[in-house]
Amino acid sequence: MDPANSRQLRDAIRDERNFLRISVLALFLILLVQGSGHLYQILNEQTHLIPSGQSKPYVVGRGHADKEYLRDLAYDVMALWGNVTPDNIVYIKDRLLKMADAEGNAQLRTILDVAERRIKANEISTVWSPRDAEVDIKQNQVVLRGFIKTYLNNVPTSNKEQTFIVQFHINNAGRAYVRKLLETQPSDR
Secondary structure, eight states: OOHHHHHHHHHHHHHHHHHHHHHHHHHHHHHHHHHHHHHHHHHHOOEEEOOTTOOSOEEEETTEEOHHHHHHHHHHHHHHHHSBOTTTHHHHHHHHHHHBOTTTHHHHHHHHHHHHHHHHHHTEEEEEEEEEEEEETTTTEEEEEEEEEEEETTEEEEEEEEEEEEEEEEOTTOOEEEEEEEEEOGGGO
């Protein structure tokens, strides 16, 4: 092989290698910019969700939700928790645990396990009738007031006014989780 041809061939290979390096780098940068744009869009996109039984869209975004959404979601949670029988307590417990925040899941599971044993052992049933709700958007919390009618072996035993606090955690993707579900006394509020 002629030394002049080998130099030309070596220079051509080097130029092609440099071109390919620059092309790969440019494609990687394009991919990085597109991926960053897509991630930004996903994290900042507002999601429109409809709780069960509702007919209008709600706006839920990155870590926040509108007042009506929180109120209606709290009503859904209390419709589960407040209308309990020995026959449906396992279903309600499973549904509430699926709605629970990862941080509060263990505490809520303990509360629900104790309630399940008590409800089954004593044949307790409850019926929740909501009266009103106060929404605190800053804390993603709803205070619900209403009446709980309690039955023991299908015999009505009490009908008292009760207040519950339902607090939510809304993650960056706009998914709402139940963080707390508390029965309060008048001095707790």
